[in-house]
Amino acid sequence: MEIILAILIGVLYTAGVYMLLRRSILKFIIGIIFLSNATNLLVFISSGIIAGKPAFVDGTTPSPNNLADPLPQALVLTAIVIGFGIVVFTLALKFKFFETTGTDDLDQLQQTDN
Amino acid sequence: MNAIALPIFIPFLLILILVVVRHTRAAQFVSVLGSTLLFAVSLVLFVSLKGGKIHTLNMGSWEAPFGISLVLDYFSGLMLVTASLIVLCLSVYTIYFMDGEHRNNKFYVFFFSLTMGVNGAFLTGDAFNLYVWFEVILISSFVLITLGNTKEQLEGGIKYMALNLIGSLFFLAGLGLLYGKTGTLNMAHLAHILRTSEQPVLINTSAALFFLAFGIKAALFPLFFWLPASYHTSNISVTSIFAGLLTKVGVYVLIRFFTLFFVQDQIFWLNLFLVIAGLTMVVGGMAASSHYDTRRILSYHIISQIGYMIMGLGIYTPLAIAGAIFFTIHNMVAKTNIFLVSGLINRAKGSFYLKDIGGLFKQSPILAILFILPAFALAGVPPLSGFFAKFILIKSGIDAGQYIIVAVAIATAMLTLYSMIKIWNEAFLKKAPDSIETESSFKKPVFAELLPSIILGATSLLMGLFAATIFGYTMVAAEQLLVPTNYIESVLNGLKP
Numbered sequence: 001m002e003i004i005l006a007i008l009i010g011v012l013y014t015a016g017v018y019m020l021l022r023r024s025i026l027k028f029i030i031g032i033i034f035l036s037n038a039t040n041l042l043v044f045i046s047s048g049i050i051a052g053k054p055a056f057v058d059g060t061t062p063s064p065n066n067l068a069d070p071l072p073q074a075l076v077l078t079a080i081v082i083g084f085g086i087v088v089f090t091l092a093l094k095f096k097f098f099e100t101t102g103t104d105d106l107d108q109l110q111q112t113d114n
Numbered sequence: 115m116n117a118i119a120l121p122i123f124i125p126f127l128l129i130l131i132l133v134v135v136r137h138t139r140a141a142q143f144v145s146v147l148g149s150t151l152l153f154a155v156s157l158v159l160f161v162s163l164k165g166g167k168i169h170t171l172n173m174g175s176w177e178a179p180f181g182i183s184l185v186l187d188y189f190s191g192l193m194l195v196t197a198s199l200i201v202l203c204l205s206v207y208t209i210y211f212m213d214g215e216h217r218n219n220k221f222y223v224f225f226f227s228l229t230m231g232v233n234g235a236f237l238t239g240d241a242f243n244l245y246v247w248f249e250v251i252l253i254s255s256f257v258l259i260t261l262g263n264t265k266e267q268l269e270g271g272i273k274y275m276a277l278n279l280i281g282s283l284f285f286l287a288g289l290g291l292l293y294g295k296t297g298t299l300n301m302a303h304l305a306h307i308l309r310t311s312e313q314p315v316l317i318n319t320s321a322a323l324f325f326l327a328f329g330i331k332a333a334l335f336p337l338f339f340w341l342p343a344s345y346h347t348s349n350i351s352v353t354s355i356f357a358g359l360l361t362k363v364g365v366y367v368l369i370r371f372f373t374l375f376f377v378q379d380q381i382f383w384l385n386l387f388l389v390i391a392g393l394t395m396v397v398g399g400m401a402a403s404s405h406y407d408t409r410r411i412l413s414y415h416i417i418s419q420i421g422y423m424i425m426g427l428g429i430y431t432p433l434a435i436a437g438a439i440f441f442t443i444h445n446m447v448a449k450t451n452i453f454l455v456s457g458l459i460n461r462a463k464g465s466f467y468l469k470d471i472g473g474l475f476k477q478s479p480i481l482a483i484l485f486i487l488p489a490f491a492l493a494g495v496p497p498l499s500g501f502f503a504k505f506i507l508i509k510s511g512i513d514a515g516q517y518i519i520v521a522v523a524i525a526t527a528m529l530t531l532y533s534m535i536k537i538w539n540e541a542f543l544k545k546a547p548d549s550i551e552t553e554s555s556f557k558k559p560v561f562a563e564l565l566p567s568i569i570l571g572a573t574s575l576l577m578g579l580f581a582a583t584i585f586g587y588t589m590v591a592a593e594q595l596l597v598p599t600n601y602i603e604s605v606l607n608g609l610k611p
Contacts, residue, residue: 032279042286047293047297072293093256093268111265112273
């Protein structure tokens with residue numbers, strides 16, 4: 001299972017970097033979404049996939065082998081929410097920029113350089 | 115100690131109040147009052163650290179390596195006091211310099227959420243919590259930078275957003291890998307594990323990702339291009355906030371991480387820091403000297419100064435780290451101040467472009483004095499703060515035998531002096547250009563507009579006059595950073611490293 005996820009993460013990173021290098025702002029944002037999801041998956045599998053084991057046990061201290069680690073899931077939940085919020089903001093920014101300038105071309109963004 | 119959550123809690127409370135307060139005057143009153151309170155609280159917290167104490171607080175009473183800990187040591191205390199001083203000055207300054215759509219509570223809401231993020235980043239003792247604070251900073255700065263909705267600001271905003279988002283993703287990926295390797299994200303616990311680790315090379319992947327992430331946030335040499343492309347577009351008070359707080363949080367985290375737990379394979383990392391520091395200084399300084407817009411000169415100049423802080427980290431002796439901290443504090447104050455003064459110049463003359471202005475020395479001597487203070491502090495003229503900051507760094511470099519970086523630092527000081535003299539000559543000494551200038555177009559600044567700049571200028575002067583005291587504080591901070599036994603024990607409740 002980890003192998004499949006690792007490959008998926010690699011594919012997502014590749015797709016993300018490819019999209020980042022495109023000229024359209026919208027495609028750039030899609031690239032950010034890919035990268036952000038790849039990173040979320042990376043955090044998610046950081047403690048390995050442990051199937052069919054509870055995360056919290058009451059009573060006696062159980063052996064660590066019988067426990068799933070809940071922390072990466074908590075972390076990734078936070079990261080997903082933050083990432084979602086940021087993507088929404090970037091889309092709003094892109095929309096506003098398109099409204100003012102009528103362009104979606106990153107090469108047109110040369111006003112503020114130099 | 116519960117009180118160390120206050121620097122996060124006060125801005126949060128202010129956000130809640132300011133969302134409701136719709137009246138502009140009331141919002142301004144609340145923000146000035148609130149930031150005064152914040153400054154007072156930070157000062158009290160800093161004084162309570164006397165004698166090298168470290169305060170910790172486990173949020174929600176979860177024990178240290180499992181829950182989120184807040185940690186206040188000398189380094190975070192110093193940064194906290196400086197940041198709240200800047201926030202206080204800016205909350206006064208914005209009353210006069212926010213125009214049009216900005217003149218309502220919307221600005222203050224995001225101003226204080228930025229403050230909350232910065233204070234949180236200084237206080238937190240948990241690496242993932244740090245990520246969350248960075249996102250808080252990021253989202254509020256997105257809003258602040260595009261608040262005017264002009265074409266330039268939106269374009270600057272897109273560039274700022276793009277690179278900083280990629281930085282955040284590097285940070286998160288680094289966190290994931292670090293957790294996979296160590297099973298903890300509490301910074302003290304990480305230090306406890308990694309300092310006794312037997313396979314230090316394995317940690318380099320995380321260290322590299324963190325270095326890239328904070329290199330982007332701190333605007334280090336090959337990663338700084340978002341900064342000059344966006345800082346000069348926004349309203350001058352927003353630019354001053356960013357100049358004073360944002361990049362310095364990146365530097366703070368670099369110093370914290372690379373002294374606390376990324377201490378393996380150190381020869382490689384320290385040499386890399388020295389090379390990057392030198393390049394950052396020179397490239398920033400040279401780019402600054404080629405421009406004629408004050409905001410652009412000063413934006414490139416921020417980058418050049420970041421190099422000095424990283425130089426202190428790269429030399430890695432107690433004296434050098436103390437120098438880096440001293441420099442960071444000095445730079446936060448002086449850099450914010452010089453942006454405030456450039457806003458005042460713009461207000462008086464109607465332009466940021468040096469070729470369009472001139473003759474300010476005759477028209478407003480007080481503005482000239484206010485400019486001289488931060489400009490000479492940045493250039494490193496005694497008795498102002500910058501002289502001692504650079505002196506400590508250069509002395510530590512010579513002591514450690516790092517002559518090349520010392521030579522680069524001294525040469526860059528010349529470049530700084532050159533850019534400052536250029537602004538001085540063009541804006542103050544030169545006769546005003548005839549074509550545009552008439553006597554009536556000069557607007558005399560009122561005292562309240564000047565007040566924030568006066569406070570920050572006086573701080574630069576006092577930091578220079580009482581340099582021995584400040585150096586004493588930074589030295590304690592540096593010792594706490596380099597020998598983190600005390601830090602680890604206070605967070606982990608007596609667990610011996």
